[in-house]
Amino acid sequence: DWIFYSGNNSLGYYQGTNHLSQKELEDYTAMLQRLQTLCDAHGIKLAFIILPNREQMYAEHMPSVVVENTYKRTEAFVDYIKENTKQLRQV
Numbered sequence: 258d259w260i261f262y263s264g265n266n267s268l269g270y271y272q273g274t275n276h277l278s279q280k281e282l283e284d285y286t287a288m289l290q291r292l293q294t295l296c297d298a299h300g301i302k303l304a305f306i307i308l309p310n311r312e313q314m315y316a317e318h319m320p321s322v323v324v325e326n327t328y329k330r331t332e333a334f335v336d337y338i339k340e341n342t343k344q345l346r347q348v
Contacts, residue, residue, distance in 0.1 A: 271312040271319050273326030282337045290342060307331050 269275030277285070289305070296303040312319060313329070 267312050268320070268322060270310055270329070271316065272322060272324050273329050276326075276330045276333055282334065285334065286338055286341060289338070307335065 266275050293303050295301075309331075
């Protein structure tokens with residue numbers, strides 16, 4: 258009775274197999290740093306939020322597949338930001 262769009266690699270998110278590449282981590286972090294610099298220059302407080310995806314929220318409705326990695330790409334991205342930036346601040 259549940260349908261998940263499969264064109265965005267839903268199973269990869271659920272199984273933890275679709276982590277960002279090093280280049281993607283660097284590019285996304287650089288983009289956030291540029292945005293932070295722009296906001297700072299205009300006295301704007303930057304806040305960004307990463308929302309959980311349906312695959313994690315409704316895991317009980319996912320197909321019976323093996324979860325290969327419980328350390329998901331979102332956690333890895335947040336950890337990368339924390340470890341590699343001083344400019345971005347965590348609230």
